[in-house]
Amino acid sequence: MSRIAFIGLGNMGMPMAVNLRKAGHEIDAFDTVPAALETAKMEGMAIAESAAEAVSDAEFIITMLPNGPIVLKVFDEIVPAARKGAVVIDCSTIDVDSAKKAHEMANAAGLLPLDAPVSGGTGGAVAGTLTFMVGGSKEAFDKAAPILDIMGGKLVHCGDGGAGQSAKICNNMLLAISMIGACESFALAEKLGLSAQAAFDVISTSSGFCWSVNTYCPVPGVGPKSPADNDYKPGFAAELMLKDLGLSQQAAEASGQATPMGAHAKDLYETFLAEGGAGKDFSGIIEFLKTASRS
Numbered sequence: 557m558s559r560i561a562f563i564g565l566g567n568m569g570m571p572m573a574v575n576l577r578k579a580g581h582e583i584d585a586f587d588t589v590p591a592a593l594e595t596a597k598m599e600g601m602a603i604a605e606s607a608a609e610a611v612s613d614a615e616f617i618i619t620m621l622p623n624g625p626i627v628l629k630v631f632d633e634i635v636p637a638a639r640k641g642a643v644v645i646d647c648s649t650i651d652v653d654s655a656k657k658a659h660e661m662a663n664a665a666g667l668l669p670l671d672a673p674v675s676g677g678t679g680g681a682v683a684g685t686l687t688f689m690v691g692g693s694k695e696a697f698d699k700a701a702p703i704l705d706i707m708g709g710k711l712v713h714c715g716d717g718g719a720g721q722s723a724k725i726c727n728n729m730l731l732a733i734s735m736i737g738a739c740e741s742f743a744l745a746e747k748l749g750l751s752a753q754a755a756f757d758v759i760s761t762s763s764g765f766c767w768s769v770n771t772y773c774p775v776p777g778v779g780p781k782s783p784a785d786n787d788y789k790p791g792f793a794a795e796l797m798l799k800d801l802g803l804s805q806q807a808a809e810a811s812g813q814a815t816p817m818g819a820h821a822k823d824l825y826e827t828f829l830a831e832g833g834a835g836k837d838f839s840g841i842i843e844f845l846k847t848a849s850r851s
């Protein structure tokens with residue numbers, strides 16, 4: 557059994573840490589919110605006074621934090637305090653440049669860093685079925701794999717430091733574009749007098765099929781159960797999708813790649829959030845698109 561420091565016990569981090577604890581690992585937990593530490597204690601984790609204290613004896617260090625600046629601030633604290641050779645796995649979704657900076661800091665201190673953002677949401681975190689997209693050395697990946705396997709259903713080693721974040725934002729940019737496309741198709745089908753069921757039965761078995769239609773249909777009452785059947789409660793919040801679209805646009809700008817559909821998707825999610833989409837699932841953008849003016 558390993559000693560694992562877990563920093564950032566929010567909606568995702570807590571169930572991930574609980575699964576590691578259930579698998580028999582010793583967890584040293586830290587979060588800035590006292591209520592999260594209380595829950596961690598009830599789940600059998602040891603509570604640390606600081607991020608630095610949490611990592612001091614750890615073989616593995618996992619961070620699950622809101623954004624790049626917070627990850628770098630936490631790395632400032634934990635990198636000098638960690639044992640040489642410890643594997644440091646940042647599972648947060650952050651910008652590629654911050655991820656690369658975190659790798660540099662950890663490598664310089666003799667640690668084994670990985671960026672390992674996840675897909676699968678809170679449901680996947682609870683069930684231990686997350687997909688991990690991993691960037692970093694093969695040595696670090698091989699050491700981390702048995703630990704990541706407890707929290708995940710699939711691990712993909714995408715390449716060097718930052719490659720996990722790159723894969724994550726490319727996937728989520730496509731997801732946003734395909735979700736908007738699915739919403740537009742169902743909205744137009746309705747205006748043309750088609751039933752949602754007829755539209756679903758055709759699209760989900762024709763060349764328009766995609767995850768946004770077949771698995772996560774934005775229309776209530778058709779397809780497998782999705783947030784549309786629960787008044788668009790997240791699921792995957794529109795705010796988080798906008799965050800990821802911001803990261804993909806940042807990366808597109810930095811790399812010089814044109815992504816006009818990604819840029820437009822970001823604009824649409826910004827407007828959706830400003831006009832009533834806050835707190836809704838990202839598929840709820842269909843309600844906004846149905847009422848948007850045609851011009």
Ligand code: NAD
Nearest residue numbers: 564565566567568569587588589620621622648649677678
């Ligand atoms: P969250 O806000 O619920 O959790 C973040 C946690 O980090 C909080 O408990 C917060 O108190 C803690 N924290 C903040 N600053 C800290 C610090 N300096 N030291 C220690 N702890 C600190 O967010 P979440 O939904 O758990 O998401 C975490 C990451 O996972 C984000 O990067 C998000 O984009 C990504 N993600 C989320 C989902 C999802 O469905 N929620 C899915 C995939 C990826």
